[in-house]
Amino acid sequence: MKKKIWIIIGVAALILLFIGANVFRAMNKEELTVKTTQLKNQEIIGNVMIPGSLKFADEEYFYNEPEKGKVGEILVKEGDKVTKGTTVIRYENDQLHLEKEQNALSIESQNLKISQLKKQLSDLSKKEKDLKKEVGDKEAKKTIDPERDQLKLEQKMADIEARQLKIQRQTIEKQIAELAVKSEIDGTVLTVDQQSASAVSQTPKPIVHLGNVGKLVIEGVISEYDSLKVKEGQSVTIRSDVIPDKEWTGKVTYVSVIPEGNEATMGGMDDAAVQYPIEITLDSAEMEARPGFKLIMEIETDKRTVDAIPSEAVKQDGEDYYVFTVEDGKAVRKNIKVGVTSGELMEVKEGIEKKDKVILSPSDTLQAGTDVKVK
Structure with missing residues (x-):
């Protein structure tokens, strides 16, 4: 008798479990709603992003030159404005x-x-x-x-x-x-070190440091791959982690045709990274950052109209890229071939058509064949 009761209880539990699973699936089916987008012709900007350092475009250092004699006079002080040809130091001999x-x-x-x-x-x-x-x-x-x-x-x-x-x-x-050492630039006297005028050291310090505070540039390096895309005259957006709410603009004014560390990179060291120095000139001298600041430069390398979708719709599996589209109420996975990424857009070269409804921000658990409802 007891055995029969237990069998009845077991069957009832299975029935309840089956009903619960169906209810759960039904609830999930109702909650799985998605937003979609479609492939559109959009203007995208190819870019190269690299770090750089803010520097004076024109600066000059004056070191002690014992072969000229001894330093007789330092004719400037910190903060002085000097013009090209101004005598800065006079030696006695x-x-x-x-x-x-x-x-x-x-x-x-x-x-x-x-x-x-x-x-x-x-x-x-x-x-x-x-x-x-x-x-x-x-x-x-x-x-x-x-x-x-x-x-x-x-x-x-x-x-x-x-x-x-x-x-x-x-x-x-x-x-x-x-013996009368003159400035070769217009600038401001940034530092004067009287002790360096007579000190003898293996690592000499400048007696006087001049800089043109009204003209700043950013120096950085690019890879050999990026050197094929970065050209003089291209627009640049500049940002700083130290000043996150600001950004500045500039232009590429110099791209070296010779790699940095020419002897090392061209002397047979195959494992050495090849990098090319570049220089960015700011559009405005009004900048809160100071020389020495580390900056991020986003260089616009090209601008064109392509078929693109928001980057948030694209998933990646190893070297493969794919999206989910909605067809007859179900999610369908489609592999795509992508091009450049620009901001929030990604170029799609093949794999989907403009009529396809592409799911935005698909969850990591979404699978092909899942029932979906377009919001």
């Missing part, structure tokens, strides 16, 4: 001034020697005239010519030495002029 004075004396002495040789040649010509009267032209010439040739040779050597002394004078004057 007594030895050069002594060499200049000695050279001047040598030139004066040589000029006297040349004048004396010219006078001797003139006197020799007079002597020749008098001798012609006494012994005739032929004998006079025979007597005078050797002496004249010797004087002309000495005169020629004296002229050469005089020219050498003048070249020496120009060299000394140039060295003295270089």
